[in-house]
Amino acid sequence: MKIATWNVNSLTARLQHVLDWLAANPVDVLCLQELKMSDDKFPLDVLQSAGYQAAYFGQKTYNGVAILSLAPLRDVAKNIGGFTDEHSRVISATVDTEHGPLRVVNGYFVNGQTPGSDKFAYKMSWLSALRGWLEEELKAHPNLVLLGDFNIAPEDRDSFDPVGLHETIHHTTEERNHFHALMALGLTDAFRLFEQPEKSFSWWDYRMLGYQKNRGLRIDHILVSAPLVPRAVGCTIDRVPRKWEKPSDHAPVTLELDRAG
DNA sequence: ATGGCCCTATCGTAGGGA
Numbered sequence: 001m002k003i004a005t006w007n008v009n010s011l012t013a014r015l016q017h018v019l020d021w022l023a024a025n026p027v028d029v030l031c032l033q034e035l036k037m038s039d040d041k042f043p044l045d046v047l048q049s050a051g052y053q054a055a056y057f058g059q060k061t062y063n064g065v066a067i068l069s070l071a072p073l074r075d076v077a078k079n080i081g082g083f084t085d086e087h088s089r090v091i092s093a094t095v096d097t098e099h100g101p102l103r104v105v106n107g108y109f110v111n112g113q114t115p116g117s118d119k120f121a122y123k124m125s126w127l128s129a130l131r132g133w134l135e136e137e138l139k140a141h142p143n144l145v146l147l148g149d150f151n152i153a154p155e156d157r158d159s160f161d162p163v164g165l166h167e168t169i170h171h172t173t174e175e176r177n178h179f180h181a182l183m184a185l186g187l188t189d190a191f192r193l194f195e196q197p198e199k200s201f202s203w204w205d206y207r208m209l210g211y212q213k214n215r216g217l218r219i220d221h222i223l224v225s226a227p228l229v230p231r232a233v234g235c236t237i238d239r240v241p242r243k244w245e246k247p248s249d250h251a252p253v254t255l256e257l258d259r260a261g
Numbered sequence: 262a263t264g265g266c267c268c269t270a271t272c273g274t275a276g277g278g279a
Contacts, residue, residue, distance in 0.1 A: 009278085010268055034278085036269065061269055062277070111278060119277095151279070170279065205279070206266035217279075249267075249279080 001097055001257050002027040003104065005220055007149040007203075007250035010036040011066070014248055015043055019050055021241050026051075027254060028070050029095060031106035033149045035064030042066070059088040065106050065148070067093050081136075083129035090130075094141070099231065099258060103141030105134070107148035115172050123151075127178040135185055138225055146187060147222040149203075149250065154179045154189065158218035160199065170217055187223035190235040190255045202237050203250045210249075211242055222255045231257045 004027045008014040011032060022030065035042070035058045042056045047068060055076040058064035065088060067073060073093040079085050092105045107130070112123035138144055152175045156162035165171050183189065191200075201216025210216060222235060234256040242251045 013268065034268095113277085113279085168279095203279070208265065210266090219279080246267090 001029075001260075002254055003029040003031070003102075003145060003147070003222070003257070004252050004254040005031045005033070005106070005147040005149070005222060006252035007033040007108070007220060007248060009034050009248040009250065011043070011064070012037055012041070013246070015046065017241055017244060017248065019046070020244075021238075021252065022050055022052070022068075025238065025252075025254070026070075029104060030068040030252075031104065031147055032066045032068065033064070033106070033108035034062075035066060036061060037064060055091055055093045057088045057091040063087045063089055063108055065089060065091045065108050067091055067104055067106050069093075069095055071095050071097075080126075080129045080133045082133060083126070085126070089126075092137075097258070100143060101141070102228075102257075103137065103144040105137065105144060105146045107146065107150070109149060109151045111151050112169050112175070114169060115167065115174070120169070124174060124178070127175075127181075131178070131181050131185065134182070134187075138185060138187075142225060142227050144187075144225040145222060145228065145255070146182070147253075147255075149219060150179065150221045151219055152176065152179045152221075153217045153219055154221075157198070158201070160201065160215045160217065170219055182223060186226050188226070188229050190222045190224050190232050191218070191237075191253070193229065193232055194235055200237055201251075202253055204242065206249050220250055220253050222253055224255070228257065233257065233259045
């Protein structure tokens, strides 16, 4: 089965791209971030017509996350347990696979704007809350995948300019420590389980011909719990939709579990 | 050298993104 993540930068603006991408890449589960719409605007009908069920958690203008799935979704939960958040940033659900239940945790992590800012402080407390909550979630759900837009480039090789952007947003030691703390819970960066091209990124700035010059960051991730590691057979970034007209600034990332069949 | 785009909300411009 295949599970993917994609920050679409407005589902209103990108609905046709999502439908086109799913038609070409019929993944079992697609996690979306930055819906930028309230729940009453969610295009459930058209997604169902494409064969997908959906759990969604939106808000007006900003943020918003959804899980699309060919198979039924159950036990849907919103945001981080025990953490009061005015933003709609996390949605979780369980999908039943041939190898048992899979808990899917889809997150639109805080951007943080600038180290030292209030928004950066919010990012740090949000990440701390996420870690504490996930520690318990992993006990309840051994087969767990945490995926989404992390807004963290975990290593220097995940940035087009690690020297020039040293200790700037997405590159700070504090953010990377949080990423490592998630891995210390027993999560593995699925992308790095496999050989990958150098300068593999999942986001490129709209400005400065970012995509054309491959000035990007790898900030969209799929982390898997220990029982899923031997089941992983591939993890790839699909740059194709980044070349489409009026694209999202992010590309989808896909993990394949349990070789098709 | 600097900043250069896109989306939303809303109708000229501001906030946010990364």
